[in-house]
Amino acid sequence: MKYRKALTFTVLLFLCTLFSQENNKVPFSLFFKEINKLKLKEVNFTKTSHFFLKKEWDSVLVFSSKALLFNKQQNINNYIHYMRGYSFMKKKLYTESLKEYEKVNTNFPFYHKIIRNLGGISLEQRNYKKAILYFEQLNNITDAVSAYEKSSVIHDTGIAYFHLEDYKKATTNLLKAIQLQEKKQDTLLLIGSYMDIANVYYAQYKDNIAIPYFEKAYELSNKVSDFEIKRKAALNMSVVEENRKNFAKSLAYRKEFEKWKDSLTNQQKIWSVAQFEKKLAISQKQKEIDLLASQNKLKESQRNNLLISSFLLLFLLIISVYFYIQKNKNHQIITRQKEELNLLNKTKDKLFSIVSHDLRSSVDLIKRTNINLLKKIDSLKDSLLSNIVLSNITTANTTYNLLENLLNWATLQTKQLYFHQESVDLHSIIKQVEYNFIPLFKSKNISFQNQIPTATFIFADIDSLKIIIRNLLDNAVKFSHNNGIISVHSKDVDDLIQFTLKDNGIGMNKTIVNNLLKETSLLNKKRNQQEIGTGLGIQLCKTLAQKNNATFTIKSTEGKGTQVLLRFKKP
Structure with missing residues (x-):
């Protein structure tokens, strides 16, 4: 039983990442296509959408609050509240996220994504029955739901039923999600789905069905670079082999688990240091802004100089990016031209080889015919002579x-x-x-x-x-x-x-x-x-x-x- 508990704990760990995986599939291009149709040039709204695209959630929340002060149109506010709710959700501030989503009208073009996110939040908050209700709503608007989102919704529905210990419905939904994800060849989601269906079978003591799915998940994990997924797949196989009494294989998988765990820890340390440095830089920048704000009351001219300097730096940055892009384009053009030149050289070489052979053959034919003609010209009849001359004319014309x-x-x-x-x-x-x-x-x-x-x-x-x-x-x-x-x-x-x-x-x-x-x-x-x-x-x-x-x-x-x-x- 302790092995089964270990595996159940492993799947629960993996489930914590499912919601974030689904949201990586949000079609930002389609979302920003709709935003561009609004043709809204208000600065704070533009900055909000810009940082939303960059996934800088703190900046989204700062500028969106300012944008709400300048926009009174409900259709515009729908987009602002959606971006705020999404940003709170990514920061795992679910209560604030729900408050923002409640302010969005149901006629919002992306309201089906709000329903999806509400279901995901309910799943994160372990309110599984409520999550199922949200997911079932999405089944009635399947035209707006992409194939990726559909498989994710069905998958999360199965997870909710799994937590409610309704294994039959959990199995049905997870297998259906796997079928869709296999068609789309979504490796990351497939690994998670294989682990989840394996744990559902394992919880029902159907080891012979569960283990092949664990093995599939492990094989696929070798093709991805995500240390967390590799770690969980190796841990699952270690527990499975230990349950089979195959301790040598279990130990090998356990060592692999520790290796990925160390890699993940190092990666997380680097990320933590980067986040700390980012927060420190933001904090320092904020102090500078506050200092400049106090100085602005006394030195208006200094504020103007700082503003001009900022524009110059931004201009230089844009110019640098432009030249970098142009450099890459030029490099691509040179590479393509080099390939075309190589192809032309090959064609040229083959052409010269064939043409030189054919020219040599035709000229040699005329040469030999003329030699024979010179030797026998006195004895040749007019008709035969005409034929030989005509043949030479034909050969010469073809050569020409x-x-x-x-x-x-x-x-x-x-x-x-x-x-x-x-x-x-x-x-x-x-x-x-x-x-x-x-x-x-x-x-x-x-x-x-x-x-x-x-x-x-x-x-x-x-x-x-x-x-x-x-x-x-x-x-x-x-x-x-x-x-x-x-x-x-x-x-x-x-x-x-x-x-x-x-x-x-x-x-x-x-x-x-x-x-x-x-x-x-x-x-x-x-x-x-x-x-x-x-x-x-x-x-x-x-x-x-x-x-x-x-x-x-x-x-x-x-x-x-x-x-x-x-x-x-x-x-």
Whole structure:
């Protein structure tokens, strides 16, 4: 029995912190959003809300009492009394807190939090039946209660029933709270809930159910930095192992308990010293203020000088904070730019590697073809000679396109590309680009069909549009069969013009299409290794389409061909 008493005492110790844990979840941002809507510029009210946000409760109480003298509107006073009641509650002055809460009207936007706090105060004062009544009121206004608050209310309801020795209701509420907290993954509240439900079962001699919860609480306590929680979890496990007659493990947990206890004691000593120093500083400051107040009657000029000095110090503080924030922002910008630079360097290295390989291959191909041509030029027939020259022209044209893409890519990266959107005749642009591809079409006997109606206007930059169409045509020719068909057409889609380039070539599978459409600046080698290509063209098309506020889509079926669809705005 003494072990069970020890565990019950442990859970009672833990319960003392539950209320403060719940109040850490108060949505201050939502509260101050409502305060800002009031647009109240009264100095004392502004200072009250400022210190409330800083959780400096003594300062809240000082300035709120002054604010009540200058504000007679009930809706404003509701906020002041709420902040005063909350501050008294945090200082554990529950009688004063209740008096302030009583002065708040029920139409106050955060009145449900007052009900929550009244229930918590009743729980602290061990008036468990009254606490349950407050908690049950919250069940009727669930829309205003957040998921965190809901789990905390249900949990505290279970604790109240536990103290009333109604173990069935205590178990039901605690398990429901645990379920909600597990969804929200609130580690600190879960540790407490696991300990509480374990003690409820332990009080009913259901050791086999209780012990796993103690173990869960202990495992989670290893993931938090709160010495108090670690200490209680270790103490619980020590008592459990001692009750199991496993004294070696119990001793180990006891040593761990003492370690956390020493850490907590040191932390509390540091906190006590800090609080003492703070009180001493406040006391000293108050003496200085009193002294200045008496001197003000004799030396008005000194008071003005002190006021000016205070403003200067405040200004310097603001400037210091501003420069500190700017320094952090600059550091973040430099870090981000460094990461982007590293990524660009990787892209550059990969680009140079692929481009140099492809350029070397294409130039070597022209070189070898010209050597063979020179050796056999006298014996070659006109038709065969034409084919060789046409092949060389095709290879040179592809190499030229690669170099042009490289130049455009470098221009984009350095943000030097001139860009001006205007009304552009799509049919005319297609005709201009088509002219440069006539030798390539002839080399594979490809039929090109421009089915775009005349006077089809889109809103785009003309130079970047030509780069897009030229790269798409180049790819279509590369991956088309001899005697293939390449066509372009357009249609209206809502307020946009859809431009489609279609071929009946080798096509691509879904994996290749997805890789081409990925949001990445890294380059990939084309699948057809016999053709010159780096994937740079598609990257340029996607980037330039985005700059033109156009969408870029690829549809392809392996063995049947590819469609590239772009949707531009109408002028």
